[in-house]
Amino acid sequence: MVEFGRLADLCRRLRASPGRLVKLGLLADYLRALPADAVGTAVAFLTARAFPASDPRVLGVRGLPDVQRSAVAANAAPAPLLTLGDVAAAFAAVAVAGGAGARRTRDELLRGLAARASEEERETLQRIIAGEMRTGVSNGLMLEAITRAFGAPLETTRRAAQSLGDLSEVATLAVRGGAAALAASSARPGVPLLPMLAQIAEDFEEVLEAQGGTSALEYKYDGARIQLHRDGERIWIWTRRLSDVTASLPDVVETARRELGAAPFILDGEVLALDAAGRPLPFQELMRRFRRVHEVERLVREMPLTLHFFDCLMADGHSLVGEPYARRWEALAAVTGGRHLAERAIVTSPAEARDFLARALAAGHEGVMAKDLRSAYEPGGRGKRWFKLKTAQTVDCVIVAVDRGSGRRSGWLSNYHLAVRDGDAFADVGKTFKGLTDQQFVAMTERLWALATSDEGYTVRVRPEVVVEVAYNEIQKSPTYRSGMALRFARITRIRDDKAPEQATTLDELRALYERQFATKGRSV
Numbered sequence: 040m041v042e043f044g045r046l047a048d049l050c051r052r053l054r055a056s057p058g059r060l061v062k063l064g065l066l067a068d069y070l071r072a073l074p075a076d077a078v079g080t081a082v083a084f085l086t087a088r089a090f091p092a093s094d095p096r097v098l099g100v101r102g103l104p105d106v107q108r109s110a111v112a113a114n115a116a117p118a119p120l121l122t123l124g125d126v127a128a129a130f131a132a133v134a135v136a137g138g139a140g141a142r143r144t145r146d147e148l149l150r151g152l153a154a155r156a157s158e159e160e161r162e163t164l165q166r167i168i169a170g171e172m173r174t175g176v177s178n179g180l181m182l183e184a185i186t187r188a189f190g191a192p193l194e195t196t197r198r199a200a201q202s203l204g205d206l207s208e209v210a211t212l213a214v215r216g217g218a219a220a221l222a223a224s225s226a227r228p229g230v231p232l233l234p235m236l237a238q239i240a241e242d243f244e245e246v247l248e249a250q251g252g253t254s255a256l257e258y259k260y261d262g263a264r265i266q267l268h269r270d271g272e273r274i275w276i277w278t279r280r281l282s283d284v285t286a287s288l289p290d291v292v293e294t295a296r297r298e299l300g301a302a303p304f305i306l307d308g309e310v311l312a313l314d315a316a317g318r319p320l321p322f323q324e325l326m327r328r329f330r331r332v333h334e335v336e337r338l339v340r341e342m343p344l345t346l347h348f349f350d351c352l353m354a355d356g357h358s359l360v361g362e363p364y365a366r367r368w369e370a371l372a373a374v375t376g377g378r379h380l381a382e383r384a385i386v387t388s389p390a391e392a393r394d395f396l397a398r399a400l401a402a403g404h405e406g407v408m409a410k411d412l413r414s415a416y417e418p419g420g421r422g423k424r425w426f427k428l429k430t431a432q433t434v435d436c437v438i439v440a441v442d443r444g445s446g447r448r449s450g451w452l453s454n455y456h457l458a459v460r461d462g463d464a465f466a467d468v469g470k471t472f473k474g475l476t477d478q479q480f481v482a483m484t485e486r487l488w489a490l491a492t493s494d495e496g497y498t499v500r501v502r503p504e505v506v507v508e509v510a511y512n513e514i515q516k517s518p519t520y521r522s523g524m525a526l527r528f529a530r531i532t533r534i535r536d537d538k539a540p541e542q543a544t545t546l547d548e549l550r551a552l553y554e555r556q557f558a559t560k561g562r563s564v
């Protein structure tokens with residue numbers, strides 16, 4: 040039994056010790072003293088994750104519900120000590136809670152946990168849920184602590200972390216099998232790696248800045264992700280969620296045998312299905328190919344696939360996971376002989392990047408990916424090494440409230456609360472202060488004051504009358520808004536004086552747009 044209180048206590052001590060070396064010592068001592076089966080969970084929690092990095096589950100809550108102290112005190116029998124296992128089990132139950140009443144179930148589970156926790160434990164739970172420990176424990180420091188706790192060479196641990204993309208897994212391997220297990224964990228044909236993922240970006244200025252002034256742009260193909268492995272005569276194909284689809288894609292297997300290098304390799308790419316006119320088929324159609332197990336040959340003829348590889352994680356039997364993108368691309372070009380590659384360009388200015396994006400869109404693709412030439416492949420990682428840029432879509436929202444501006448915008452009502460129609464009511468889906476000119480801000484401020492229904496000091500509520508066209512890059516599920524939906528990177532593109540609030544986008548339409556995002560990019564694959 041491992042007390043959760045010990046972890047909370049460690050967090051307090053980490054916070055109180057600014058020195059890196061002291062933190063390292065505290066972490067290593069703590070990990071070393073744990074039973075092997077608790078190490079993975081402890082590493083996840085200490086790095087502010089409810090679940091290990093390669094575990095696709097999410098909590099779907101933003102915080103711990105408030106518990107009344109009196110409710111805790113009134114609990115006659117003292118609650119049993121909270122263990123790491125209790126917390127992990129509660130998180131697992133929260134993650135699977137679904138359907139009607141899911142929010143209540145989650146709330147009850149977390150409330151139960153909070154009621155059993157001490158003040159310090161509650162704070163730690165809260166930080167894990169919020170995804171920020173504030174203990175100064177970076178992934179790098181955790182890696183060193185694992186190294187020190189279990190006596191493996193730093194380089195071996197680092198390589199394992201690069202190929203597994205999950206420090207919990209690394210720590211578990213280290214505690215159970217030491218350096219030998221870590222060394223054996225590097226990429227191997229026949230063992231799929233979690234695909235590296237991309238973060239959404241709004242513009243190329245941000246991308247170039249984050250990537251040191253140079254980015255490799257590639258078309259973002261609207262198909263399905265595959266990972267292709269070869270070892271001698273054996274070929275394997277996995278989906279993004281790591282299901283084995285080799286048997287359904289004999290044509291891809293054949294292409295790999297005939298056209299790609301003979302030495303062991305692992306390639307990452309996107310597969311597209313084309314119709315007779317050469318246009319990409321919708322994602323659901325392509326999925327018929329992936330799921331097919333009988334009469335595969337007929338579908339192979341009816342729905343030929345095209346391949347676009349964009350990464351190489353192993354060439355000539357050597358793992359390239361830790362190598363920079365530029366080096367991996369060279370290896371990719373060698374393995375493929377330059378065939379079936381993603382279209383790409385290296386750019387150093389936003390103008391060049393915009394040209395490339397225009398080309399991608401003109402060719403019918405959904406956007407571009409921007410990759411850092413210096414970056415290693417991070418299995419399962421989603422960060423600023425890979426960005427995706429798509430074109431914006433728009434919806435018509437109604438302004439239902441507005442925050443007072445500050446700084447340059449002080450005096451104006453400038454941060455607009457945007458809502459869609461939900462029956463006779465309006466449901467908030469985001470806020471924005473972007474898109475209007477100074478002149479428009481002034482006019483809008485005057486207009487909204489005339490519609491004000493209440494002034495809460497910072498926020499002024501207004502009659503829902505002004506309709507604006509809002510561009511966004513993605514619709515997300517949101518626990519913040521009652522609507523359950525939020526617009527990512529919302530900005531106003533037009534004031535729709537020609538539209539009445541009754542003509543604004545509805546919540547149902549927004550939900551459909553949300554679902555459509557997955558129609559082209561599989562959630563279930």
Ligand code: AMP
Pocket residue numbers: 234236237257258259260261262263264279309349381408427560
């Ligand atoms: P998203 O699913 O919107 O997060 O976008 C990431 C997905 O885009 C990847 O998982 C791939 O399936 C797909 N994709 C298409 N083209 C590329 C590319 N050139 N590089 C990386 N991913 C790509």
